[in-house]
Amino acid sequence: xxxxxxxxxxxxxxxxxxxxxxxxxxxxxxxxxxxxxxxxxxxxxxxxxxxxxxxxxxxxxxxxxxxxxxxxxxxxxxxxxxxxxxxxxxxxxxxxxxxxxxxxxxxxxxxxxxxxxxxxxxxxxxxxxxxxxxxxxxxxxxxxxxxxxxxxxxxxxxxxxxxxxxxxxxxxxxxxxxxxxxxxxxxxxxxxxxxxxxxxxxxxxxxxxxxxxxxxxxxxxxxxxxxxxxxxxxxxxxxxxxxxxxxxxxxxxxxxxxxxxxxxxxxxxxxxxxxxxxxxxxxxxxxxxxxxxxxxxxxxxxxxxxxxxxxxxxxxxxxxxxxx
Numbered sequence: 105x106x107x108x109x110x111x112x113x114x115x116x117x118x119x120x121x122x123x124x125x126x127x128x129x130x131x132x133x134x135x136x137x138x139x140x141x142x143x144x145x146x147x148x149x150x151x152x153x154x155x156x157x158x159x160x161x162x163x164x165x166x167x168x169x170x171x172x173x174x175x176x177x178x179x180x181x182x183x184x185x186x187x188x189x190x191x192x193x194x195x196x197x198x199x200x201x202x203x204x205x206x207x208x209x210x211x212x213x214x215x216x217x218x219x220x221x222x223x224x225x226x227x228x229x230x231x232x233x234x235x236x237x238x239x240x241x242x243x244x245x246x247x248x249x250x251x252x253x254x255x256x257x258x259x260x261x262x263x264x265x266x267x268x269x270x271x272x273x274x275x276x277x278x279x280x281x282x283x284x285x286x287x288x289x290x291x292x293x294x295x296x297x298x299x300x301x302x303x304x305x306x307x308x309x310x311x312x313x314x315x316x317x318x319x320x321x322x323x324x325x326x327x328x329x330x331x332x333x334x335x336x337x338x339x340x341x342x343x344x345x346x347x348x349x350x351x352x353x354x355x356x357x358x359x360x361x362x363x364x365x366x367x368x369x370x371x372x373x374x375x376x377x378x379x380x381x382x383x384x385x386x387x388x389x390x391x392x393x394x395x396x397x398x399x400x401x402x403x404x405x406x407x408x409x410x411x412x413x414x415x416x417x418x419x420x421x422x423x424x425x426x427x428x
Contacts, residue, residue, distance in 0.1 A: 138272035142261045144247050145254075146234065150178065150214060151227025158182045158210070159406045162223045162399040163338040164384035165361075168350035173220040175213065175232070175350070179335040182208045183410055191414040192330040195315035199418040200329035200337045201407055203239055209333060210236030221354050223399035231257055235308065239331070246308040248277060250286040258286060264309055274306040320379050323349055339403050340422040343383040360385040360394070386425045401426035 137143055147153055158180035169176040183189070184206030192202040203209070213233040216225035234249040234257055249259035260276055262269035280286040281299035290298055311324065312332030319325055325345040329337045338344050343364075346353055355361045356373065364381040365374035374380040389397035408416065408423055 136276075137260070138276055140262055140266050140269045141273050141276060143258070144249060144261045145252070145256050145258045146249055148231050148251055148255065148257045149227065150212065150225060150229040150231065153180055153210070153212070153231075154227065156182065158208075160224045160399070160403060161209075161335045161339050162396075162403045163335060163344070164342045164386055164400050165338065165344040165346065165382045166221075166223075166354045166396070168347050169221075169352045169354055170350055171352050173352065173354065174216050176216055176225075178212045178214060178224065180210050180212065181336070181407075187410075188412040189407060189410045189415055190412050191418050194327060194329050194337065195317060196327060198327070198337060198341075199415075201340075201411070201415055201419075202330055203333075203336070205239050205241045207239045208236060209335070210234055211335075223396060234259075235305075237308070237312070237331075237333075244331075248273070248302075248306060248308075250277075250281070250302075251288045252286055253284070253288055270307050270309065274303050277306060278303055318345055320345075336407070339400070339407065340419055342386050342422075342425070343381060346380045346382055355382050355384075358384075358396075360389045390426055390428055397426075 147156075159182070161179040161181055167177045181203070184204060187204030187206065189204065190202040192200045194200050211234070212231050214225065214229045214231045216222070217229045218226035230251075231249075232251065234247075236247050236249075238245045238247070238261075244264040245261050246264060247259060247261035249257035252258035259280075260273050262273045277286070278299040281290075281302060282295050284290075284292070284295065287295045287298060305323075309332075312334075313328060314330050314332045316328040316332070318327040324334055325347055326334050326338060328334055346355065353373075362383045362385070363370045363373060364383060365378040367379070367381075386397055386400065390401065404419075404423055404426055408419065411419070
């Protein structure tokens with residue numbers, strides 16, 4: 105199990121940097137770090153994470169963006185050396201990859217630099233919010249990071265096995281946002297509103313429930329895998345729910361994307377209240393040298409390189425769709 109130590113006023117804090125704990129002076133802004141909560145810092149640019157060995161997970165069905173396409177989500181995964189990715193079955197029977205202990209997955213909300221709708225933005229893209237999971241041998245650790253006054257991401261980590269930790273993490277996160285410690289780009293009168301918004305998003309265990317079925321009215325509509333992740337199973341699926349947590353659907357103008365509304369194919373977007381899905385013709389996109397298809401296949405291959413025999417057999421057709 106992960107061991108997390110608290111800080112007290114005037115004491116030395118344990119800070120997680122690049123995957124390991126180092127000693128650092130506690131912030132003068134937040135008086136204490138609650139029991140079971142650890143401070144953590146990471147790079148505030150996409151390139152910093154890629155340099156640490158993270159690789160992008162690009163799904164056939166793109167996630168939603170801001171209206172101008174710049175604010176978007178990028179999911180990254182870092183795998184340990186040695187252990188392989190096994191095969192699991194989600195509650196609906198769909199084969200899913202099982203990441204070994206030592207793996208880490210993170211969802212980055214960022215302000216993308218470069219061309220609009222490129223699957224992996226420029227390395228200089230600044231991260232607005234990071235929420236991740238580190239898989240241990242007998243536990244899992246969640247973390248949330250925000251831009252800090254130190255020109256880096258900073259935040260807090262806690263163990264999934266501690267049922268009261270999310271409330272303590274939310275309290276110290278809210279204090280850090282309101283104080284300005286983790287709200288560098290916000291004006292003072294904007295901080296309380298942002299702190300309240302983030303507090304409603306901080307129950308990671310409930311959102312990332314293992315083997316959760318698709319929920320058409322949830323913030324994230326897709327189903328999860330055996331670890332509670334959304335994206336790894338979506339990487340290998342050419343058909344999936346459209347997410348609506350941002351206003352723009354970048355799949356709308358893709359000529360290789362079919363729309364399904366309550367399971368029925370349509371030429372136009374679905375009506376309000378209908379279950380909206382997309383089905384991506386990956387094979388034809390690969391044959392045409394489409395950039396999105398290339399990125400999807402790169403993600404599939406990066407995971408497949410660590411597959412055990414059972415996973416390799418289960419995902420053979422998904423990998424074959426990437427063959428030109």
